Amino acid sequence: MTTQTTWKGTFYDGRSLIPQAVSIFVEQTGLTFQLASGIHQHWPYAQIQQTQGRYSGEEVRLEHGTGLCETLVIPNANILLAIHEIGREEASHFHHPGTRRKRVYWTVAAALAALPIVYAIFTWGVPSLAGPITAAIPISWETKLGKFVQQEFTEEDEVCQDPKLNKTIESIMDRLLKPMNERSYQFQVTVVDSPMVNAMAAPGGYLIVFRGLLQDTDSPEELAGVLAHEIQHVMLRHGMRLIVQHVSMAFIIAALSGDASGMLSYGFQAAQTLQALSYSREAENQADEQGLALLQQAGINPEGMMSFFDKLGEDEEDSSPFRYFSTHPPTTERRDHLEDLESANSMHYREFSVGQDWEMTRDLCGTESGENE
Ligand SMILES: [Zn+2]
Structure with missing residues (x-):
């Protein structure tokens, strides 16, 4: 035989x-x-x-x-x-x-x-497996979900359409993304006309900046610092992980199998999760550190990232639920940590010019814009 x-x-x-x-x-x-x-x-x-x-x-x-x-x-x-x-x-x-x-x-x-991961969920539960589950979710699915999350956040508020502003933000993003050769995400920034001092990263590379935060920046370097931090939340899949930890089993099974049906309801669930919960201290530190590294690779002075932290530190008593960096660790601690990292690997930075006055540019969005002209 x-x-x-x-x-x-x-x-x-x-x-x-x-x-x-x-x-x-x-x-x-x-x-x-x-x-x-x-x-x-x-x-x-x-x-x-x-x-x-x-x-x-x-x-x-x-x-x-x-x-x-x-x-x-x-x-x-x-x-x-x-x-x-x-x-x-x-x-x-x-x-x-x-x-x-x-x-x-x-x-x-x-x-x-x-279904190895589903088996593992039943054995050990979702939270301890959020990392491996997140890693197993196809990028294409994450991107589709991110688009729905972005829509959830931008539906009610008006999206800023000023072409000059959008072009400026695009040029900052281009400069930040240039050193990242292997990227699985197409990043996109939406500016929402809302007074919230906030910015967030939906899964898949959809960044949302609220007008309140934009108008708090005093230089393109400061906005670049915020964007670098948010880009790293996407690259490290922090949002996706937070969502995996807090959503239903049906969502996870759909995500793992790449099933795109019913994405709309998941988009709502995911947006709620991102809005209501904050990242762990560890995740914030990671996004800070790698955000700083990204600024350095792009030749953008990280002083802007740090001065923006200073400003947030001054508002620390502000109890607005939408305040940026509302999570631990305290902003002063984070700022000091970044300063240590920067001075350990200090380099020469070119001044970042966007070709026009920053204060005018940042005010191109929303109700206050154009009134002082
Ligand atoms: Zn963050």
Whole structure:
């Protein structure tokens, strides 16, 4: 009897939970298969870890890589016999079905584990898994969600349409984004005509700046400091993570599977979460530190970021719920930390000119604009 060399299985890329049917060839050195995209995969036996398929009735689960690794699930456990037969010593770390033990309840677990992250949610709960779940959400889904969140915030208030203002903000964004070569997000800034002194980052790169904050800035460097901080919240997926921690299971399953239907209601839920909750101290520190690094890479003087912190510190008694940086840590502490970081790696900065008077530019939005001319 010849050994069966081709087996049917399902491939998961580790980033989404979208299954791909594959035909797996058992070869002497490893497993080979081709994805729908045409990409040819070869997994040497030494790089494969068998994480499931030791008990009767269980599917065989093979993982490749680290972290949220690539996975093959093979329903027919006899593939293990073929792997042993063909791979020999190289495949000796795979379980041999001849030594199977019977444990029926594992079949139930196996069915759940077909969706590995959902299984993990049931086992450990959502909060401790917010990181890996966020990492598994496809960027395309996050971007669609972000667009809906942005719409939730900009519907009632008027969006500032002044072309001069928008062009100026675009030029600041261009300068900030230039050093970031590999970017998964297309950033977009919307200025909302509202007196709130606030700015926020919706998932997927949709930044929202409220007029109140814009008018509080005294230089393009100050606005660049705020934008750099918000860009890093997006890059670090802080908003997405906060949303994952606080929304329903249905949302998470839809997000992981890339299911776009019903996005509108999720957009509302997500916007509410972003508005009502604040980031952790750790997340704010990260966005500060990496925001500072971004300013430095772009050659923009971080003094603007720090002077804006000073201004916020002065308003610290202001109890407005919309105050920017309303979260811990206190702004003075954050400012001191940034100053230390900056002086440790100080450099020469060119003055940032937007080609026109800043005070005039920042006032181009909203009811107060144009009145003093
Ligand atoms: Zn922040």
